[in-house]
Amino acid sequence: NAGVTQTPKFRVLKTGQSMTLLCAQDMNHEYMYWYRQDPGMGLRLIHYSVGEGTTAKGEVPDGYNVSRLKKQNFLLGLESAAPSQTSVYFCASRRDSMNTEAFFGQGTRLTVV
Amino acid sequence: AQSVTQLGSHVSVSEGALVLLRCNYSSSVPPYLFWYVQYPNQGLQLLLKYTTGATLVKGINGFEAEFKKSETSFHLTKPSAHMSDAAEYFCAVSLSGAGSYQLTFGKGTKLSVIP
Numbered sequence: 001n002a003g004v005t006q007t008p009k010f011r012v013l014k015t016g017q018s019m020t021l022l023c024a025q026d027m028n029h030e031y032m033y034w035y036r037q038d039p040g041m042g043l044r045l046i047h048y049s050v051g052e053g054t055t056a057k058g059e060v061p062d063g064y065n066v067s068r069l070k071k072q073n074f075l076l077g078l079e080s081a082a083p084s085q086t087s088v089y090f091c092a093s094r095r096d097s098m099n100t101e102a103f104f105g106q107g108t109r110l111t112v113v
Numbered sequence: 114a115q116s117v118t119q120l121g122s123h124v125s126v127s128e129g130a131l132v133l134l135r136c137n138y139s140s141s142v143p144p145y146l147f148w149y150v151q152y153p154n155q156g157l158q159l160l161l162k163y164t165t166g167a168t169l170v171k172g173i174n175g176f177e178a179e180f181k182k183s184e185t186s187f188h189l190t191k192p193s194a195h196m197s198d199a200a201e202y203f204c205a206v207s208l209s210g211a212g213s214y215q216l217t218f219g220k221g222t223k224l225s226v227i228p
Contacts, residue, residue: 042119042218043157043203043218045217056214090157094216099165102159
């Protein structure tokens with residue numbers, strides 16, 4: 001059982017380039033989340049999805065777009081990368097209930113130069 | 114809106130000493146509360162959670178936490194620290210109200226264990 005898988009694990013981008021981070025879960029979870037983690041800031045929610053075909057903005061959505069075309073996948077896109085987007089990105093999923101825990105991927109370390 | 118405050122970004126304890134990591138939450142409805150641990154270069158994994166029922170919750174690796182509604186707190190404790198407990202710990206809150214789907218995290222507390 002793989003759980004939550006993120007690809008890639010590492011990436012270096014030049015300012016202005018675009019990229020897509022992929023998150024895949026095999027637990028049939030309804031809810032999926034993208035967070036970014038920066039030193040001293042904890043985890044901040046970028047976007048989330050409560051089901052296939054739905055997305056919503058979190059705390060820090062600017063500069064990012066997401067799509068959930070299939071229930072098991074949640075894609076995070078950066079259209080024009082900026083150095084401020086250098087961070088570690090985590091994807092998480094949980095069942096459709098607020099009292100359940102989220103399961104996390106191993107993270108993607110992104111550096112924008 | 115929900116929020117979580119973790120007091121102390123860095124806590125150091127001696128091996129064998131009590132571990133106490135503080136978490137206070139803000140919520141207008143009954144919350145669900147979680148503690149996660151993150152080891153270096155890894156994702157987060159669940160230590161324990163409070164949903165309903167018993168206010169003292171036991172988790173993995175000897176950790177426990179007590180939900181105190183009157184103090185809006187959910188502090189994490191462990192009687193005796195082990196070197197392997199060195200990690201970063203995150204408190205998180207989720208609301209029970211309809212239409213609320215977010216899981217909000219505190220800024221984390223890095224635990225160091227001194228031999």
